[in-house]
Amino acid sequence: MATSTTPEKREFQAEVSQVLDIVINSLYTDKEIFIRELVSNASDALEKLRHTQLTENEIHQPELPLQISLSANEEEGTLTISDHGLGMTREELHENIGTIAHSGSKAFLKSLEESARKDSALIGQFGVGFYSAFMVADEVAVHSRSWRPDAESLVWTSDGKSGYEIAESAEELPRGCRIVLKLREDCKDFAKIDEVRRVLENYSSFVPFPVMIGEERVNKIEAIWRKKKSEISDEEYTEFYKFSAKAYDEPRYRMHFSAEMPIEINALLFVPRDNTELWGMGQMEPGVSLYCRNVLIDDKPAGLLPEWLRFLRGVIDSADIPLNISRESMQDSSLVRKLNRVVTKRFLKFLDGEAKDDADKFGEFYAKFGRFLKEGVVVDYDHREGLSKLLRFESSLTDPGVLTGFADYLTRAKDGQDKIYYLTGTDRAAVEAGPYLEALRSRGLEVIYFLENIDEYLLQHLREFDGKELVSAASADLELDSDDSIVLEGEPLAESEMEALCEYLKSELGEQVEKVAPGSRLVSSPAAVLAADDGMSAQMRNMMRAMNPEGELPPQKVQLELNPRHALIHALAEARASHPDLAKLVAGQLLDNALLSAGMLEDRVDLIQRGFELMEKALKKSSE
Numbered sequence: 001m002a003t004s005t006t007p008e009k010r011e012f013q014a015e016v017s018q019v020l021d022i023v024i025n026s027l028y029t030d031k032e033i034f035i036r037e038l039v040s041n042a043s044d045a046l047e048k049l050r051h052t053q054l055t056e057n058e059i060h061q062p063e064l065p066l067q068i069s070l071s072a073n074e075e076e077g078t079l080t081i082s083d084h085g086l087g088m089t090r091e092e093l094h095e096n097i098g099t100i101a102h103s104g105s106k107a108f109l110k111s112l113e114e115s116a117r118k119d120s121a122l123i124g125q126f127g128v129g130f131y132s133a134f135m136v137a138d139e140v141a142v143h144s145r146s147w148r149p150d151a152e153s154l155v156w157t158s159d160g161k162s163g164y165e166i167a168e169s170a171e172e173l174p175r176g177c178r179i180v181l182k183l184r185e186d187c188k189d190f191a192k193i194d195e196v197r198r199v200l201e202n203y204s205s206f207v208p209f210p211v212m213i214g215e216e217r218v219n220k221i222e223a224i225w226r227k228k229k230s231e232i233s234d235e236e237y238t239e240f241y242k243f244s245a246k247a248y249d250e251p252r253y254r255m256h257f258s259a260e261m262p263i264e265i266n267a268l269l270f271v272p273r274d275n276t277e278l279w280g281m282g283q284m285e286p287g288v289s290l291y292c293r294n295v296l297i298d299d300k301p302a303g304l305l306p307e308w309l310r311f312l313r314g315v316i317d318s319a320d321i322p323l324n325i326s327r328e329s330m331q332d333s334s335l336v337r338k339l340n341r342v343v344t345k346r347f348l349k350f351l352d353g354e355a356k357d358d359a360d361k362f363g364e365f366y367a368k369f370g371r372f373l374k375e376g377v378v379v380d381y382d383h384r385e386g387l388s389k390l391l392r393f394e395s396s397l398t399d400p401g402v403l404t405g406f407a408d409y410l411t412r413a414k415d416g417q418d419k420i421y422y423l424t425g426t427d428r429a430a431v432e433a434g435p436y437l438e439a440l441r442s443r444g445l446e447v448i449y450f451l452e453n454i455d456e457y458l459l460q461h462l463r464e465f466d467g468k469e470l471v472s473a474a475s476a477d478l479e480l481d482s483d484d485s486i487v488l489e490g491e492p493l494a495e496s497e498m499e500a501l502c503e504y505l506k507s508e509l510g511e512q513v514e515k516v517a518p519g520s521r522l523v524s525s526p527a528a529v530l531a532a533d534d535g536m537s538a539q540m541r542n543m544m545r546a547m548n549p550e551g552e553l554p555p556q557k558v559q560l561e562l563n564p565r566h567a568l569i570h571a572l573a574e575a576r577a578s579h580p581d582l583a584k585l586v587a588g589q590l591l592d593n594a595l596l597s598a599g600m601l602e603d604r605v606d607l608i609q610r611g612f613e614l615m616e617k618a619l620k621k622s623s624e
């Protein structure tokens with residue numbers, strides 16, 4: 001390796017060193033994946049060159065074939081991978097293979113470090129594939145010449161430990177990259193060309209450029225999405241997924257469909273195994289590419305699918321898309337909008353079918369990707385109906401952890417029931433311990449539990465399902481049949497006494513309470529608070545507080561509903577005249593207890609203090 005005299009030495013960025021450390025010392029499985037990573041980088045570089053050719057007049061050596069070549073030298077123990085792609089300038093070498101620019105890679109590094117699964121499959125997912133070369137090599141040289149007419153011929157070398165160095169190449173290099181791996185003693189197998197061919201056959205058959213060993217081409221280019229389903233095996237589908245998504249997992253779902261009307265479409269979409277957003281890696285990047293009759297138009301086109309489908313991987317091919325469509329005009333194109341609508345609808349229908357065929361499998365999907373569907377309900381009016389069919393939740397009639405959907409809910413609804421009831425809360429136990437459920441439960445009405453933060457937003461946008469209004473069981477204007485055959489214990493307080501008690505409480509409790517009234521929903525609790533008509537729910541207040549801890553929230557306002565049959569209410573009505581001091585304490589405690597069980601108590605100092613006073617009074621009274 002002859003280089004000029006003044007090589008430039010640099011240390012790796014800290015994250016790179018960390019990645020390298022993991023790559024070299026911890027990843028022992030599937031070492032062969034480095035071939036796939038380097039070939040896929042070469043393929044990307046060729047793809048980018050093809051695009052650059054469209055916009056730039058002057059490309060260095062335009063006649064060079066767009067292909068990837070591999071050669072091995074058993075004697076020297078080296079493997080070489082070359083391409084005539086974009087190549088890299090000096091700055092690009094520093095930037096691209098000396099640092100990690102990707103956001104989220106730190107979070108991912110952390111999760112990789114903590115993960116018991118030190119799996120080389122993870123490396124491709126966080127965009128540091130190049131460094132996998134150091135799994136097998138103790139020295140890597142990247143000979144590179146950029147496509148730019150006046151670029152230098154450079155050699156980047158590193159042992160993967162101390163840093164790297166960039167020197168001028170002694171020879172004039174052709175455009176592109178030539179990567180030479182000096183294989184480690186225990187990895188010399190990769191210097192045998194038959195071994196390399198075997199790995200290529202496993203991983204690289206969908207690379208869209210010729211992959212050559214000498215004069216022989218080892219891959220065939222195939223647009224499997226334009227073939228008939230019956231001609232494709234499961235293995236081929238999975239292999240294509242792995243190639244197109246740069247993934248190592250098996251997809252959860254795949255949808256392959258063709259349509260002639262309203263436009264010609266061939267689409268092959270995959271749902272990956274994992275939702276990396278749940279790992280704190282930031283937003284997933286959209287991963288469905290747009291093709292026109294097998295020719296790639298854009299590998300990450302914005303607006304091809306709605307943003308909430310950013311977890312999908314695969315290909316959409318439409319013969320109707322003009323080949324010269326630009327990135328800018330793509331989003332405005334009515335054709336792309338049509339594609340978007342048709343494919344999205346089709347995908348939602350597909351999911352609905354899958355949910356019916358195998359509810360458990362769908363449940364696993366939902367646990368990971370349900371958030372995207374909820375996001376869709378919130379932001380995407382056009383698909384709200386299709387999406388709402390796919391929503392899943394627990395309810396008062398499911399076992400804990402078992403999910404149901406709106407359609408199933410309606411099959412269990414009572415005759416003539418024209419509403420869908422729900423409660424929001426932080427967890428199932430809290431919702432079930434609250435006072436709101438009992439009235440509906442005793443009437444045999446099923447109540448859906450919405451337990452995630454995002455559900456508050458969801459419910460602001462989802463007002464009905466199948467013509468049935470969604471109603472909160474905690475809302476002030478919940479109307480329930482009173483002539484139902486429910487047996488309630490105890491006599492109700494006389495109406496006039498009740499009225500007087502309500503007035504008393506209203507004046508005792510002041511500002512915080514908008515209204516005090518008797519109600520029919522309570523069975524075993526004496527009182528419950530309801531969000532005032534213009535008030536915010538407890539979850540909404542919590543969420544706003546979490547988002548902005550410094551911010552001032554408007555004062556909380558609630559309505560207090562009393563249970564006219566409850567012994568405590570009877571006793572309080574009496575105590576108002578006979579023991580006014582005690583009644584005052586009980587009034588305050590009644591409200592705070594109701595707020596507490598609704599998850600709405602914001603200051604508990606009074607509750608505790610009053611509690612002590614009440615205990616003291618009760619004990620003194622019993623010893624009188």
Ligand code: ADP
Pocket residue numbers: 037041042045083085086087088096097126127128129130131176177
């Ligand atoms: P990723 O490919 O996910 O960005 P890598 O670590 O595999 O991450 O590669 C880092 C960067 O190095 C690439 O984004 C690309 O800019 C550059 N690169 C790698 N291989 C080549 C190549 N053969 N030709 C040109 N650029 C390359």
